[in-house]
Amino acid sequence: MTSPRDRLQDWWQGRRWSDDRGDTSIQMAIVFPFVLLATIAVIQASMWYFARQIALTAAREGAAAARAYQAGPGDGAARARDVLARTAGDSLAGYTVSAGSDGQRVRVQVSGTAMSMIPGVAGLQVHQSASGAVERWTTPGE
Numbered sequence: 001m002t003s004p005r006d007r008l009q010d011w012w013q014g015r016r017w018s019d020d021r022g023d024t025s026i027q028m029a030i031v032f033p034f035v036l037l038a039t040i041a042v043i044q045a046s047m048w049y050f051a052r053q054i055a056l057t058a059a060r061e062g063a064a065a066a067r068a069y070q071a072g073p074g075d076g077a078a079r080a081r082d083v084l085a086r087t088a089g090d091s092l093a094g095y096t097v098s099a100g101s102d103g104q105r106v107r108v109q110v111s112g113t114a115m116s117m118i119p120g121v122a123g124l125q126v127h128q129s130a131s132g133a134v135e136r137w138t139t140p141g142e
Helices: 004-019 023-067 073-087
Strands: 092-101 105-114 125-133
Touching (some): 023 073, 023 092, 023 125, 073 092, 073 105
Antiparallel strands (some): 105 125
16 A cells, blocks of 8 residues: 555656646747847857957058158058958948048047848947057167
């Protein structure tokens, strides 16, 4: 003869197994949106980082061109636009280039918008700049 405790345990185990049907589907329905959101966030962050690197490369190239002997800030801006035309593609949209000099240093700044994964949502803004001393001739002792 089985004790009431054994009968209760048998009943509970039988009920537990029959009540578990569909639990995996519910768990996936709860967890999957978070997994999808995390995946999109990682891809979006990668696209922003890539656009940032494109802008930084263009700014550095522009600063190097503007620093050269007898070159001006306009030469640096033109070089940065040339680099962006070759490399930006859809990764850096709506970019602008500005360059300036105070006679001692030159600075080139590149701004734009990184591509967005979500249609209808604007991408993250990217602002990168590079600067350096202007090359000039000097005589010994100056």
